[in-house]
Amino acid sequence: MAQPGRWLWGLLPLALLWGTANLFVGDTIERDVGRRAVEAVAAIAGEAPGARPVTAQVDGRDVTISGEALSADGAARAIARLRSEFGVRRALGGLSQVVAQRPYSWSASRQGGVVTLNGFVPDEATAIANVAAAAAALPGLRIDDRQSLAFGAPAGFQAMTKAVLAELPRLATGKVALDDTRFCIEGRADTPDNFLALQAATALARDGFQSVPCALEPPVVAPYRWGVERLAGDTLRLTGFYPSDAARQQILGLLRRTFPxxxxxxxxxxxxxxxxxxxxxxxxxxxGDLARLRQGKAELTGDAYALSGDGPATFEACQALRLQIAQGDGPDSVAQASIVCPPEPPPPVETLMPPLPEIPAPVFLPSELPAAPPPAVPAAPAVPLTWSAAIGEDGVALRGLVRDAPARAALLALARGLAPSAAVSDQLILEPNLREEPDYGAATGFALDLLGKLKRGSVSLAGAVLALSGEVANGQAWQELEAALRRQPLPAGLSLGTAGTAAIAVRPYVLSLSADRSGLTLTGALPDAQTRAALLALVEASPLKGRFNDETQILPGAPAGFAAVARMAVTNLLRLDFGSATIADDLVTLRGLTCRDLIKREVETSASTGLPPGYRMDAAIGLRQTGCIVDPPATCQNDLDALTKRNTVLFAQGAAAVTLDAPTERVIAEAVAILTQCPGARITIEGHANSDGDRDGFNNLDLSARRALRVRDELLRRGIDPARLETRGFGTERPLVPHGSADAKPMNRRVQFTVAK
Known part of the structure; x- marks a missing residue:
């Protein structure tokens, strides 16, 4: 001890050794504690494909746990087990109960040179297998993998994704999709044979999965060919293409009627x-032309028509047929006509005889003069075309003028093809003096083709002006109708009337919405792009920002107020943990679940009271029995909701001032105590108002915002961090009880709190 400098210097290596040991040993201890914590919690919480795995963050001996458990009881027992684990001083965080994803959706789409895999899979192995199956089915295409893990895959999910991926190469563009135990193949096939194969594939039930109707379309071909050949032995051979199953049945029906x-x-x-x-x-x-030949062939190639074969057995009849076909050609130009006729018979042999003597002309006396010829009868003026057809539940009705019996027969045949199982009402009137323009067959045929795309409605011709009105069944029918009218020029020189398609509506007019943690999905119809943009803006301002799946079409015929109802539905869905809504014409159906009773009451009330006139609401919001997070932020939310329900009146009518009487002081103090339990959470203070202010000249939106700010000021005075607090005013938009009821004033004139998740 006489030389302290020497032994003090000797302590330095020991200190360095001690610090280094603590550094490495401390990390080792934390890793060991974290590993044992995860093992202990996972053993009790259970594991399920698609559930968030249990993870632990260790800070010294404090362990923060997160993940999903199979049950709420398992989550609670797992936290209790963690607290008893050796080496754990404090157990923080919490587990939530895993909730089966519904709907459990997955899809693979092909667009250009990219295959996109989207939706949910139960585990990484399934995701990798799907990528491999897509690459094997479509080699050379880029695979864009957007799959995410989720719990709740139906039985046979992986086998089904592999099966539908095998069908994807048959599509030129489109997708295959699973939705729980339903599957769908939609898009455009790359060949006619593959279209038939896809139709057969969708008609089969596979391992518990059922197909649902989807927009599966055949390929577009050019030139479009069709032909019929009359062979020996009364056999007819059909070749080429048909646009739809209904058209095929019409062709076969026409064939049987033409060749009885x-x-x-x-x-x-x-x-x-x-x-x-x-x-x-x-x-x-x-x-009709082929029926006049003994044998031959009629072919369509695009707009060109060719006819060839053996004509009638006599020269005169065959020449008459040639002339009749040429005269009836009209706009359907026969590019090639080759009808073989028998040889012309030889002229009759002239017999020679002596000339007859000349007979003098008769001489008439004045009383015997021949009568004057009758005056010429002027030709009847041509009659302009007036014609209409209507389709409905009772069948097809034809009205107006028709040139002759063959034209009537052709129209009736087409009309029967539109409604094979319904009646055709023939109210046509023969008028042989119809004007030549427009071509009767082409004009009425095109009009009936349009009528076939309507669920109910009518088409009419006034000269060359076409008018139509009625309802189409869905977006696909509307697109087909639009495509037919976009072709210019229209057949027979027709023009669409000034009303255009304004009198066409989609019925039923349906918009479907679903929201969960993966985002908001919209399918069905929207009236315009502005409504679509407004709905997107609502999602972008919510926690689901960037997760907006829009599968809607802009379609005509939305009922008045439809856009406002759609905004209301999205607003309410975004407040739920998950849910769905359907707007079908004037009926709104809203379903969903939430962990908060306050949200349940608000959504049910605002949904039923905020509708435009003429709409009906069917709302049923439930409280989740499982899946509600049990960590401190959720506990704070429950306590704040309970505080709001117990103490709804903080303000006088029309006032934004908080009077600190004893009850209000107690409410503010309780709110501060609750907020202290979740020091890291952000809080939104929401101000609300009842509807009395509308009558008394108050700006309820501004009033509710000032109420929220006033409560914020009181919380700041009591030490709550201002960075944690936000304020919003909702005016009268979110009533707890319907405005006008006895307890509406105190219940709706309130401030409440939302803890950010």
């Missing part, structure tokens, strides 16, 4: 889109 009796049919037609205008009218004409 026993005939054989070889049907080699295949489905394809891209048919020329008035396709069925051209087919009807081709079958």
């Amino acid at each position: 009796g026993t005939i054989g049919i070889e049907d080699g037609m295949k489905p394809a889109a891209g048919e020329p205008a008035a396709f069925l009218v051209k087919v009807t004409r081709a079958l």
Whole structure:
């Protein structure tokens, strides 16, 4: 001890050794504590595919746990087990109960050179297998993997994703999708044969999965070919394409009516889109021409029509047929007509005889003069075309003028094809002096083709002006109608009336919405782009920002106030933990779950009282029995909601001042105590008002915002960090009870708190 400098210097290596040991040993201890904490909690909480795994963060001997448990009881027992684990001083955080994702949706879409995998999968292995299956099915295409893990996959999910991915190469563009135990294939097939194969695939139930109708379309081909050949032995061979199953049935029906009796049919037609205008009218004409031949062929290639074969057995009848076809050609130009006729018979042999003597002209006396010829009868003026057709539940009704019996028969055949199981009412009037323009067959055929796209409605012709009104069943029917009217020029020189398509509506007009933690999905119809933008803005201002899946179409016929109802539905869905809504014409259906009774009451009330006139609401919001997080922020939220329900009146009518009487002082103090329990959470102070202010000249939105600010000031005075507090005013938008009821004033004139999740 006589030389302290020496032994003090000797302590320095010991200090360094001690510090280094603590550094490495401390990390080792924390890793060991974290590992044991995760093992202990996971053993009790349980594991499930798609659930968030249990993780632990260790700070010294404080362990913060997070993840999902199979049950609320398991979550509570897991936290209790963690607190008893050796080496753990404090157990922080919490577990939430895993909730099965509903709907459990997954899809694979093909667009250009990219295949996009989207939706939920139960585990990483399934996600990797799906990527591999997509790459094997479509080699050379880029795979964009957007799959995410979620609990609740139906049985057989992985096998089903593999099966539907195998169908994706048959689509030129489109997607295959699963939705719980339903599957769908939609888009445009790349070949007619693949379209038929996809139709067969969707008709089969697979391992508990059922197909649902989707917009599956045949390929577009050009040139569009169709042909019918009359062979020996009364056999007819059909080749080429047909645009839809309904059109195919109409063609077969026309064929049997045109060739009555026993005939054989070889049907080699295949489905394809891209048919020329008035396709069925051209087919009807081709079958009629072919029926006059002993054998031959009629073919359509785009808009060109060719006819060839052996004509009638006599020269005169064959020449008459040639002339009749040429005169009836109209706008359907016969690019090639080759009808073989028998040879012309030789002229009759002249017999020679002596000339007859000349007979003098008769001489008439004045009383015997021949009568004057009758005056010429002027030709009847041409009659302009007036014609209409209507379709409904009772069938098809034809009214107006028709030129002759063959034209009537052709119209009736087309009308029966529109409604095979319904009656056709023939109220046509024969008028042989119809004007030549527009071409009767082409004009009425095109009009009936449009009528077939309506669920109910009518088409009419006034000269060459076409008018239509009625309802289409869905967006696909509307698109088909629009596409037919966009083709210019219209058949037979027709023009659309000034009303255009303004009198066409989609019925039912349906918008479906669903919201969960993955985002908000919209399907169905919207009236305009402004409504779509407004709904997107609501999502972007919510916790679901960036997760907006829009599968809607802009369609006509939205009922008045539809946009406002859609905004109301989105606003309420965004407040729930998850839910769905459907707007079908004037009926709004809202379903969902929330952990907060206050939100349940607000949503049910605002949904039923905030509708425009004429709408009906069916709202049922439930309280979640499982899946509510049990960590401190959720506890704070429950306590704050209970405080709001116990003490609804903080303000006098029309006032924003907080009078600090004893009850109010107690309420503010309770709020401060609750907020102290969750020091890291952000709080939104929400101000509300009842509807009396509207009558008394108050700006309720401004009043509610000032009330929220006043409560914020009181909380700041009591030490709450201002960075944690936000304020919003909602005016009368979110009543707890309907405005006008006995207890509406005190219940709706309130301030409440929302803890950020």
